[in-house]
Amino acid sequence: MRLRKVLIANRGEIALRIVRACADEDVRSVVATSEVDWDSLPARLADERVCIGPAAAAKSYLSVGSVMSAAIATGCDAIHPGYGFLSERPELPEACDRLGLRFVGPSAEAIRRGGDKVIAREIARAAGVPVGGDAQALEDSSAAATRAQELGYPLLIKAAAGGGGRGMVLVRDPDELRSSFDRASGEAQAAFGDGRVYLERYLDDARHVEVQILADAHGGVVALGDRDCSCQRRYQKVVEEAPAASVGDETHARLAESARSLARALDYVGAGTVEFLVDRSTQDIVFLEMNTRVQVEHPVTEAVTGVDIVREQLRIAAGERLSIGQEAVSIDGHAIECRLNAEDPARGFAPDPGTVQEWILPQGDGIRVDTHIQVGSRIPPHYDSLLAKLIVHGPDRASAIERTERALQHLRVGGIITNAELLRSIVRHPDFRADRINTRWLEQELT
């Protein structure tokens, strides 16, 4: 059944990205906004807009009742959650099921199982995906000590309900494990209301590589190649690339097959990402986690595959088949995404809200900018600091880097402080150009 009208329960560049996909699919779009976002670009460019609450996200973008009410009042037949906010909360698809709306995303069950690190690891291991460590929560610190001895140090203690680097402690020996275990569990309990923790192998010199998955309700599961997101700071990705150029053909194939196996084991329907670490010397792969939503960095995959991931999400939600089969997926050239944030690297990356006075975007062949910003935009302090994503596509990695460097030179932002200069330093750096970085490189080398 075709979708007629979609409520977009998000803000910023991703809300506008979904508005575009709706227009391309001939579906009407309604953007749900908070009071401060009423005049934002996505709200103005959507077919309709509806204000669902005050600036504080808890009373607008994070309120299931407000989002559902807006969808019903405006006659929508589906809700797209974007990323962040309610996108990985099973309560939203549950409410959609109850009230007869479609959720553009996986089932509540798949979000629950995929989002719980311990359950996801157990499913991954059963599906033959290497998990590097345990797939079970630990009873107490003595059980942890016994397991750690078997697995070997160094290890990470991670929260079952954690994510994005939160609730994670590195331990290098039994003493550190003993002194950290109860604290890690306590912090997990405080932060997530769930004190379960598990042990994961710690790779000192690894790359973050993830696989984009699309799965429809007819059994079609496609891996759209991989992305390298090793350039990160405090587990926040800064520069992403597709494909992961540093891994060999055999590893590409192993990653893709592992991700497809996991999606099948979860009965997954929708777009998702399976994250791995790849050891730089051995090329061993280790499953990290599954993200059950569209990712910020999805455009690099779109650039090299020619597949519109958000349009595919809408097709999947309408019960249609994927427009592409696995054998038809091919990778064309190389793409790089830079995240432009309103933050000041000179002051410990402190966020810098304010009003944008100057906003000049790069242009040219192979250059795409996804943004909700315009001159005069007031960056509210209530949400994250992402201003724009610069996505550059070229025939190979070297030319994509050249183009990215030129594009960053042409980018002019005034009135607020951004990380633009850091992005320039990254793409100019010999280590980045030679592709010899790991997940800790950015913090050690440039920040």
Next chain:
Amino acid sequence: MTVDIAYLRKLIEAFEQSDWDEIHLRGEDFEIRLSTSADEPAAASAPAGAAAPAATPVATPAPAGNGSAPAAQAAPVNAPAATGAAGEPVVSPSVGIFWRAPSPTSPPFVDVGDEVTEESTLCIVEVMKLMTQVGAGMSGRVVDILVANGESVEKGQPLFTIQPT
């Protein structure tokens, strides 16, 4: 667009069967409020666009060498006229959201009448998901809390008044 009456019926039905306590929607030419309490729902918080200019940045220092505006400088901008409580202000370090407690379920860091020391945490100012704790920086007694929990604040805006001891 206007709201289709059939959609409105469906919304009211959904609301009655839910655990949502208050819904306030505003479109181009409609406004819907649903509330479980019989009273008029509390006034919606003002849009941040309106709140910002209202917050007088009283602690912002006057531009140096600005001799052309003596009247403005002479104005007693630092007097907490609205409250009348005497004491030293503690101001917001940045623009952000003012939180009186470390989490929605925790008790506030301080209340009016509490004794504080230099190290006491008074509140959190959240800016783009970054939480900054604001300390008292002096010993004394909290005599006034000038901002409501969850409201937007500007850099330099007074948050608390403390009577130093």
